[in-house]
Amino acid sequence: MLELKNVSRNFGGLQALSNVNMVVPKGRVVGLIGPNGAGKTTLINNISGLDHPNSGAILFEGVDLCKAPPHVVTRAGIARTYQNIRLFGEMTVLENLLIGQHGRGRATVFEALAYLPRYRREEAALRERARTLLERFQLERFAHMRASALPYGDQRRLEMARALATGPKLLLLDEPTAGMNPAETSALGEQVLRLRDEGMTILVIEHDMSLIRQVCDEIYVLNFGQIIAHGDPDEISHNPLVIEAYLGEEDDGAA
Amino acid sequence: MDSGQQFLQQLINALSLGTIYSLFALGYALVFSVLGVLNLAHSAIFTAGAVIGLLLMRYVNASAPVAFLGAMIGAGLLGIILEWIAFRPLRKRGAPRISQLISSIGAAILIVNGFQLLFQSLFGRTEEYFPRGIVAEQPILIGSLSIQPIRLIILVVSLALMLLLQFLVRRTKVGMAMRSVAFNQRTSSLLGVNVNWVFMLTFFLAGALGGAGGLLYGLSFSRVTPFMGQDIALIGLTAIVLGGMGSIQGAVLGGFLVAIFQTFSIALGGSSYRDAFVFIILFLILLVRPQGLLGQPEQNRA
Amino acid sequence: MNFLGSIGISEAVIQFMLVNAILGLSIYVTLYTGMFTLANAGFMAIGAYTGVLLTQQLDWPLWAGVIGGMVAAGVIAVPIGLPVLRLRDIYLAIATIGFGEVVRIVLLNFDQIVSSLIELTTGERTRFALVNGARGIRGIPKLTETWHLVFFVLLLAYVLYRLHRSRLGRAMAAIRQDELAAANMGIDVVYVKNVVFVLGAMIAGAAGVFSGHLTRIITPDAYGFSQAVDILAFAVLGGTSTLVGPIVGGMVLGALPEVLRFMQQYRGLFNGLVLLLFIVYLPGGLINPAGWSSLWRQARRERSSQGETLPEAS
Ligand SMILES: Nc1ncnc2c1ncn2[C@@H]1O[C@H](COP(=O)(O)OP(=O)(O)OP(=O)(O)O)[C@@H](O)[C@H]1O
Numbered sequence: 092m093l094e095l096k097n098v099s100r101n102f103g104g105l106q107a108l109s110n111v112n113m114v115v116p117k118g119r120v121v122g123l124i125g126p127n128g129a130g131k132t133t134l135i136n137n138i139s140g141l142d143h144p145n146s147g148a149i150l151f152e153g154v155d156l157c158k159a160p161p162h163v164v165t166r167a168g169i170a171r172t173y174q175n176i177r178l179f180g181e182m183t184v185l186e187n188l189l190i191g192q193h194g195r196g197r198a199t200v201f202e203a204l205a206y207l208p209r210y211r212r213e214e215a216a217l218r219e220r221a222r223t224l225l226e227r228f229q230l231e232r233f234a235h236m237r238a239s240a241l242p243y244g245d246q247r248r249l250e251m252a253r254a255l256a257t258g259p260k261l262l263l264l265d266e267p268t269a270g271m272n273p274a275e276t277s278a279l280g281e282q283v284l285r286l287r288d289e290g291m292t293i294l295v296i297e298h299d300m301s302l303i304r305q306v307c308d309e310i311y312v313l314n315f316g317q318i319i320a321h322g323d324p325d326e327i328s329h330n331p332l333v334i335e336a337y338l339g340e341e342d343d344g345a346a
Numbered sequence: 347m348d349s350g351q352q353f354l355q356q357l358i359n360a361l362s363l364g365t366i367y368s369l370f371a372l373g374y375a376l377v378f379s380v381l382g383v384l385n386l387a388h389s390a391i392f393t394a395g396a397v398i399g400l401l402l403m404r405y406v407n408a409s410a411p412v413a414f415l416g417a418m419i420g421a422g423l424l425g426i427i428l429e430w431i432a433f434r435p436l437r438k439r440g441a442p443r444i445s446q447l448i449s450s451i452g453a454a455i456l457i458v459n460g461f462q463l464l465f466q467s468l469f470g471r472t473e474e475y476f477p478r479g480i481v482a483e484q485p486i487l488i489g490s491l492s493i494q495p496i497r498l499i500i501l502v503v504s505l506a507l508m509l510l511l512q513f514l515v516r517r518t519k520v521g522m523a524m525r526s527v528a529f530n531q532r533t534s535s536l537l538g539v540n541v542n543w544v545f546m547l548t549f550f551l552a553g554a555l556g557g558a559g560g561l562l563y564g565l566s567f568s569r570v571t572p573f574m575g576q577d578i579a580l581i582g583l584t585a586i587v588l589g590g591m592g593s594i595q596g597a598v599l600g601g602f603l604v605a606i607f608q609t610f611s612i613a614l615g616g617s618s619y620r621d622a623f624v625f626i627i628l629f630l631i632l633l634v635r636p637q638g639l640l641g642q643p644e645q646n647r648a
Numbered sequence: 649m650n651f652l653g654s655i656g657i658s659e660a661v662i663q664f665m666l667v668n669a670i671l672g673l674s675i676y677v678t679l680y681t682g683m684f685t686l687a688n689a690g691f692m693a694i695g696a697y698t699g700v701l702l703t704q705q706l707d708w709p710l711w712a713g714v715i716g717g718m719v720a721a722g723v724i725a726v727p728i729g730l731p732v733l734r735l736r737d738i739y740l741a742i743a744t745i746g747f748g749e750v751v752r753i754v755l756l757n758f759d760q761i762v763s764s765l766i767e768l769t770t771g772e773r774t775r776f777a778l779v780n781g782a783r784g785i786r787g788i789p790k791l792t793e794t795w796h797l798v799f800f801v802l803l804l805a806y807v808l809y810r811l812h813r814s815r816l817g818r819a820m821a822a823i824r825q826d827e828l829a830a831a832n833m834g835i836d837v838v839y840v841k842n843v844v845f846v847l848g849a850m851i852a853g854a855a856g857v858f859s860g861h862l863t864r865i866i867t868p869d870a871y872g873f874s875q876a877v878d879i880l881a882f883a884v885l886g887g888t889s890t891l892v893g894p895i896v897g898g899m900v901l902g903a904l905p906e907v908l909r910f911m912q913q914y915r916g917l918f919n920g921l922v923l924l925l926f927i928v929y930l931p932g933g934l935i936n937p938a939g940w941s942s943l944w945r946q947a948r949r950e951r952s953s954q955g956e957t958l959p960e961a962s
């Protein structure tokens with residue numbers, strides 16, 4: 092489904108990604124791990140169009156997206172969450188989910204201004220979908236609250252709901268459990284598995300190894316911008332290169 | 347006069363105008379590099395320099411050098427006051443930098459209108475001339491070139507001030523503190539640099555330079571108006587954008603380039619398009635190379 | 649009307665206030681989208697000149713002049729917006745200040761430019777005279793009526809009200825809050841920004857046409873930097889969290905110097921003070937429901953529960 096070919100990115104001398112090759116097959120949950128500063132977020136930024144590789148190709152369902160702007164990537168079916176939460180804090184939770192569906196609406200501005208039936212039907216449908224997502228992530232009671240007023244864990248879940256609102260085929264999660272307690276973390280893991288069972292493809296960055304073991308079908312390990320290992324969770328945890336890369340960072344992030 | 351000499355004459359005019367632009371633009375650049383904000387009230391401080399100089403000459407018969415010093419100090423103090431009322435409260439609140447731009451516009455309007463009222467009550471009109479004979483008026487002849495003494499004075503005084511600033515920023519402890527705050531405010535304050543004090547000092551220096559520029563500008567036309575800063579506000583902005591926002595050398599370079607460009611565009615196309623040329627440069631630079639000639643590009647991070 | 653008259657608000661003042669309300673809305677749409685531009689005085693000038701020429705030279709009716717002025721401002725906004733809107737905050741502000749100045753200079757020299765163009769192409773020396781440089785256009789018929797303005801403000805308010813509840817309106821708010829995240833929601837940020845910039849230009853252009861047919865004289869210098877700052881002051885005073893804010897801001901700033909006669913001499917001082925004090929002490933402006941209600945809650949809490957401070961996520 093997603094295929095990276097020799098993707099490289101450097102920031103004025105710093106090689107954040109070098110010749111990354113990676114395949115995310117349809118319907119699988121792929122983990123991406125690596126020490127701090129390894130280039131994981133950079134990789135997700137490049138896939139989602141916020142940043143662009145210096146060389147290489149990013150093929151999504153056979154189409155090269157490496158120069159595509161973010162909204163094109165999203166409309167092609169890739170959605171993401173952020174390591175540092177980036178909700179629209181001044182909007183309500185519901186509105187955040189409406190924004191998520193931006194690319195799916197068809198009514199024109201003029202239909203909206205004239206308050207025509209198609210616009211009204213579409214608004215109702217958008218709201219309905221937003222409600223479904225709220226239920227799915229147990230956020231209904233917050234629907235009309237400002238997103239910035241939500242408790243931290245709920246903000247993370249809202250971000251995931253908002254990403255799903257765009258109607259993606261591939262979901263990129265950047266440390267979705269950062270700052271969550273163990274109970275919240277495993278609940279989120281359940282969500283991820285449920286999404287996979289419904290046919291979603293997921294690429295997840297995580298420091299929390301228990302979550303990685305819980306959800307991932309396969310894992311890539313990134314260190315200094317290079318893929319140093321690839322395999323299923325068991326193989327990875329016994330790979331000497333990986334152990335070496337993580338030396339001294341063992342408990343990092345797994346609060 | 348042949349065309350070579352005419353060129354030289356023009357060049358000297360351009361250089362003396364350029365030093366004023368550079369002095370003025372340095373004020374914008376200092377504040378932008380240390381605080382990361384654009385102080386649009388800087389043009390009002392420029393005017394303040396000229397006004398203070400004029401008042402000192404008029405009402406206490408100050409000599410030119412004394413008036414000049416007074417203007418620099420007065421304009422510097424005005425800079426500090428501005429920092430207190432228009433910037434510090436917003437910075438404390440962590441307001442976006444556009445808010446600080448707006449408050450500085452407000453301050454500029456306040457100052458300019460204040461001067462307008464002052465002029466009306468003191469002189470009964472909104473322009474005033476310097477007393478005669480403050481600077482020598484007999485043109486200096488070099489070969490067949492005739493140069494106004496004020497132009498030479500401007501050149502020498504401005505260059506001296508720029509060198510002084512360069513020395514201050516590069517070679518002194520105070521300059522070190524300024525540079526470290528410009529580089530990273532948080533770290534500097536952890537290292538024991540008194541950040542607020544550095545900000546005050548920056549505004550004082552910026553104000554003093556702007557004030558000096560204003561007085562020299564006024565002297566070169568021998569006239570002061572409350573609105574003289576408005577003519578030069580955008581020219582100064584063009585200079586710093588051209589040189590690279592927040593770059594000290596860039597501001598100086600930008601000031602000279604704008605002056606040279608202006609002077610020769612008058613020679614080519616007539617004075618009514620002089621300013622249009624400047625704004626076209628401003629536009630082009632912003633679009634093609636927003637970081638300016640000597641600046642580093644800004645990166646955004648997700 | 650009698651009461652209003654007694655406090656110095658004549659019909660002419662009301663008309664002036666309504667024009668300000670339109671101008672306030674013109675900058676509101678861009679601010680609402682997170683774009684700080686000071687180009688609206690320039691677009692107002694373009695609208696004013698176009699509209700006035702249409703009614704004066706071609707005898708078109710006012711509404712046709714208004715549409716003409718809006719179209720002219722909108723059309724010019726496209727090639728300006730495309731490159732300039734790639735810039736952010738301070739850089740965008742500087743570029744748009746520059747644009748305003750260019751408009752002013754072009755208007756000052758318009759006749760001369762056209763004359764030399766004619767001379768270049770046909771070789772004939774002519775003295776083209778249409779906008780009369782700094783002297784401006786005089787003797788403009790006073791076509792604008794109060795009800796035109798009331799109608800236009802209401803129409804505009806309705807359009808913006810509906811817009812806020814549309815996809816485009818939500819995209820505008822999203823871009824203001826986080827441009828990159830908005831792009832990742834599938835919003836074409838460049839497109840939305842340009843549409844809004846053009847919309848703001850058209851609104852300013854309409855205000856220009858209306859005001860030109862009120863003041864009956866238009867000169868390039870009336871649309872300089874200080875007009876741009878006045879427009880900004882309307883938005884800052886009223887606040888931009890609702891569309892009522894800039895309307896109120898524009899009307900209040902239009903009325904105050906008339907109500908407080910002694911202020912007339914100090915109008916400039918007052919505008920400066922408004923910008924400074926509001927940005928520093930009341931950044932949400934006068935009309936800011938969320939801000940006021942949280943202030944109110946805070947005050948009540950302080951009174952009711954002394955010493956017992958509950959931490960609240962913000
Ligand atoms: N826009 C940028 N400009 C310059 N350098 C950058 C930029 N973005 C990232 N980097 C650098 O690239 C490297 C990789 O950063 P990245 O954020 O991708 O790491 P990461 O693997 O996500 O780390 P973490 O686990 O801490 O989130 C880091 O050294 C970082 O400083």
Ligand SMILES: [Mg+2]
Pocket residue numbers: 131132133174
């Ligand atoms: Mg990261």
